[in-house]
Amino acid sequence: MSDLPAYERDSRLARLETSVIEAGTKNGEPFVVLADTVLYPEGGGQPADLGRVGGVTVTDVQRRDGVILHVLETPLEPGVVTVELDWTRRFDHMQQHTAQHLLTAVAADRFGWLTTAFHLGEHVSDIELDVPAIDEGQLRLLEDAVAAEIRAARPVTARRVSMDEYERTDVRSRGLPAGHSGDVRLVEIDGIDLNTCGGTHCSSTAELEAIKLLGTESLRGGTRVFYVAGERLRRRLGQEVERTALLRGVLGVADDELVDAAELRIEQVKDGARTVRRLEEELATALASQLAARAGVVSAEHLGSHDLSFMQRVARELTSIDSKRAVLLTAGEGEVGFFLLAAGEESTIDASELGPRIAHLLEGKGGGKGGVFQGRANRLSNREAAVALLG
Numbered sequence: 300m301s302d303l304p305a306y307e308r309d310s311r312l313a314r315l316e317t318s319v320i321e322a323g324t325k326n327g328e329p330f331v332v333l334a335d336t337v338l339y340p341e342g343g344g345q346p347a348d349l350g351r352v353g354g355v356t357v358t359d360v361q362r363r364d365g366v367i368l369h370v371l372e373t374p375l376e377p378g379v380v381t382v383e384l385d386w387t388r389r390f391d392h393m394q395q396h397t398a399q400h401l402l403t404a405v406a407a408d409r410f411g412w413l414t415t416a417f418h419l420g421e422h423v424s425d426i427e428l429d430v431p432a433i434d435e436g437q438l439r440l441l442e443d444a445v446a447a448e449i450r451a452a453r454p455v456t457a458r459r460v461s462m463d464e465y466e467r468t469d470v471r472s473r474g475l476p477a478g479h480s481g482d483v484r485l486v487e488i489d490g491i492d493l494n495t496c497g498g499t500h501c502s503s504t505a506e507l508e509a510i511k512l513l514g515t516e517s518l519r520g521g522t523r524v525f526y527v528a529g530e531r532l533r534r535r536l537g538q539e540v541e542r543t544a545l546l547r548g549v550l551g552v553a554d555d556e557l558v559d560a561a562e563l564r565i566e567q568v569k570d571g572a573r574t575v576r577r578l579e580e581e582l583a584t585a586l587a588s589q590l591a592a593r594a595g596v597v598s599a600e601h602l603g604s605h606d607l608s609f610m611q612r613v614a615r616e617l618t619s620i621d622s623k624r625a626v627l628l629t630a631g632e633g634e635v636g637f638f639l640l641a642a643g644e645e646s647t648i649d650a651s652e653l654g655p656r657i658a659h660l661l662e663g664k665g666g667g668k669g670g671v672f673q674g675r676a677n678r679l680s681n682r683e684a685a686v687a688l689l690g
């Protein structure tokens with residue numbers, strides 16, 4: 300069947316001499332149609348391959364109206380070209396995809412759970428099974444049963460059969476697109492599965508190396524099972540080991556004490572934050588009493604690097620101790636910071652009148668109500684002039 304694309308004839312072919320038979324633009328992006336291709340177009344849950352055509356980067360491969368469009372980074376003229384496949388990426392897809400076939404077959408035959416959907420993700424893939432929940436024990440049994448089939452190194456093969464033969468064959472899924480005519484492509488895992496599929500697959504379950512089930516999630520009455528297979532699994536394990544080593548270094552404890560140590564640190568941080576809040580309250584009260592003890596009915600103080608909420612607390616305390624008093628507080632490092640003007644109920648100072656003038660002097664902006672005016676300052680060196688406005 301020479302009219303089949305090269306990726307279907309030989310899923311391990313990574314390079315091919317062919318020719319551009321059509322070049323054009325679609326949605327503003329240049330594309331070519333080739334006489335033959337090793338690049339798989341997105342379909343059946345398997346992402347499109349990436350690679351190069353005539354040295355130009357392929358950004359997407361899609362099947363449209365029976366032809367395969369290679370979307371390119373830059374336009375390409377018709378002529379003879381070499382198509383190159385990003386094999387590392389493709390083999391990863393073959394591993395995740397073939398793992399799905401195996402998981403689907405074992406989940407159905409050993410547990411009676413039918414697969415209703417499949418997603419090949421960039422980091423993690425999943426299948427959806429028509430069972431409301433899967434507990435940890437069942438997940439472990441499924442993983443063990445799948446591992447046994449990987450060890451059995453079962454050959455995986457693909458072939459095309461006529462519609463007649465297809466009708467007479469016991470195939471797991473009968474999911475042909477409406478209006479399908481012509482041959483049907485069957486993919487077989489020797490002894491355990493026969494399914495319709497147009498994707499690319501490993502040649503043996505041994506090539507999956509291993510499948511790790513990562514967990515489950517309930518959705519729409521079914522259960523999604525997350526997994527990684529093959530080289531991805533080794534890479535992921537490597538990352539987990541590296542992360543654990545970093546955590547060991549940060550927390551200074553052995554692996555089995557990491558969670559306890561992290562929880563303890565979080566509790567300590569929370570305790571510390573509670574203590575800081577309490578001390579700030581005490582400090583604000585002490586500062587307010589100190590200011591209230593000073594002579595006169597107007598106070599001014601620069602509070603260093605404190606924030607606006609601390610300033611509000613000091614001002615509230617002070618005007619409640621002495622309702623005749625007004626206070627101008629500033630805080631910040633260098634020229635930039637905050638200011639707050641507060642007038643007690645019996646103070647003669649009008650904060651709404653004086654506040655904007657202080658803001659102007661400090662080259663800042665502010666607002667307020669009920670005897671308080673506060674905002675940002677950009678010229679704290681004018682603080683003395685602002686204090687002088689209070690009379």
Ligand SMILES: [Zn+2]
Nearest residue numbers: 486496497498
């Ligand atoms: Zn497949």
